[in-house]
Amino acid sequence: MTEHVRDDADLVSRAAAGDIGAFESLVRAHTDAVYAHAYRFFGDASAAQDATQEVWIKVFRSLEGFGSRAAFTTWLFRVTRNVCLDMLRSGRRAATPVDPVELHRIANNDTAGEAAGSVDLEMAMRALSPEDREAFNAVALFGLPYAEAGSVLGVPAGTVKSRVFRARRALTTLLCLDAKGGA
Amino acid sequence: MEMDCIRTQATLSALHDGEHVTEESAEAARMHCDDCGACRAFEADLRKLEALPAPQAPPGLVDRVMVAVAAIVAERAEDAIAAALPLEQPVAPTDAPGSTPRFEWLSGAGRWKTFGALGAAAAAVAVIAILVTRTPTPQTASTHLPSGAQTGALDLTFSNEAATRSAAPAAPAATPAPARAPDYLTFRNRVYAPGSLLSDAKTATDAIGTVTTAFGSAGAPTQARAYRSPLTDGSIVVTGPDGTRLYAPVIRVFNSLKYQMVAGNAVDRFGQWPELPSRFPAPTSPDGAPTFIVSGGDALGIPTYTAAGVPQMQGFAIAPGTPATDPAGSNPNWTWWEPMLIP
DSSP states (O other): OHHHHHHHHHHHHHHHTTOHHHHHHHHHHHHHHHHHHHHHHHSOHHHHHHHHHHHHHHHHHHHHHHTTSSOHHHHHHHHHHHHHHHHHHTTSOOOOOOOHHHHHHHHTTOOOHHHHHHHHHHHHHHHSOHHHHHHHHHHHTTOOOHHHHHHHHTSOHHHHHHHHHHHHHHHHHHHTHHHHTOO | OOHHHHHHHHHHHHHHTTOOOOHHHHHHHHHHHHHOHHHHHHHHHHHHHHHSOOOOOOTTHHHHHHHHHHHHHHHHHHHHHHHHSOOOOOSSOOOSSSOSOOOOOOOHHHHHHHHHHHHHHHHHHHHHHHHHHHOOOOOOOOOBOOTTSSSSSOOOEEOTHHHHHHSOOOOOTTOSSOSSOOSOEEETTEEEEEEEEEETOOOOOOEEEEEEEOTTSSSOOEEEEEEEOSSSSSOEEEEETTEEEEEEEOEEEETTEEEEEEOSSOOOSTTOOOOOOTTSOOOSSTTOTTTEEEEEEOTTSOEEEEETTSOGGGOEEEOSOOOTTSTTTTOSSOEEEEEOOOO
16 A cells, blocks of 8 residues: 555656656556546446546646645545536536336345346445445545545544445445355 | 444454554454354455455546547647747648647547447558558558548548558668658648548548648649548548548657657648758757757657757657658658647
8 A cells, every 4th residue: 555655656746747658657557446436426337437537637637736745546536526526516427326126136136146246236336325435435446544535525534434334334235245155 | 233243343344444443442343253243244244345346447448548638738738839939830721610720529428439439440540550651561451430420421431542552652771861751741730641542432521621732743732621530540531633531640659649740841742851840940960959959769769859948748859860660751851749639
């Protein structure tokens, strides 16, 4: 983790100085996290791709002003969250509603194999409250410590801890991980 | 669930994330798990949950991001150069609205659909562009684009005939520099080399301006219409005496970005070598002095030269004397390169 942070800081510094290759390395290292958060936010691959591109454009335009005030991943999560919220508020994209029938199917363990496991995870993810989901994403996708996640979400670290725990409880219950014996 | 279970599982969740937990809390959780099957199962569930794969960005998304970044760099370059240096007269007039070169993006889902539909064709044309700029080997592949993919006007059937016409004449091995340049033309001062002939081309409606060229004839240069290419590789479509043809940008890669040759002279007939933009006095020394200083190298290892007041990522010069296989060809002049734009 610390090594990643150091690598990121070096890449950010070089990218801000005009090294496009360094910026591409950042993009390659973190695009999956950005995309996954956006996908879970919108429930739609096309919207997630648009959001991902917009996130990186904003990051690129703001590199010089970033400095090293925070870990890059903290900043990236903040930008990602804001881009998704802005796209939603502006009406450019809407979140796909959760299908209760699908949730019922998951809860009844009507799935098969590992491929179904990841699909079900995303379906179950949509059943979480937005607050719990973004706290979980901040920690699980972006690797943020609770305090850092809290600074972005505007809540104390203890609240992040509660939200992440609540998300995990809901996910393990919805996915019936006990019954499946793992995915 | 009992209160102890909730507290224990919250502690286990925090420990799973590498968060600091007091030794007292951690010990209490361990002791609780010894006697509680549900909490032991929860601990196992945390690992199972983590093992489930998160959504992964589709292949090509990073490349698309970097193309968008390249567009920003190009815009910045234009702004910086325009602000720092006196403007020169454009080589070719244009009748298109909004004549400033601009990187254009489709919006929303259509962007991705179009990228997908054109992906294979773009790859094919990229290969063509490489062939045009690097080797005279005839192009043998034929690619058919979905008509109306972007312009709704051009039926683009690539002809195999193209390569024999489009391949840049390579310098004979024994000749130090060819007397004649490839079949270049310029659009908004940027240099293009002929690519595939588009057979069965219908009337195009998405005109983006004109190019001034006599093509291969000895007559006076005339204006020919340039059309937006349905591809996103920076090419344009020009109708000439032999039909409608793709013209690929003459590019080189520096710092992971594509840079296109920019001509300062009117390259208004085939066989003319592009020269430096007039704002750069011709160097009087082989090392670029006093106009340029060597600053690095491009992806091919060719030295790049910077000009005072122009950050290298916004443009650089290449010295004459590059091999015929270089994107600059055997140009006897210094050449200037700026981030590639999609017209």
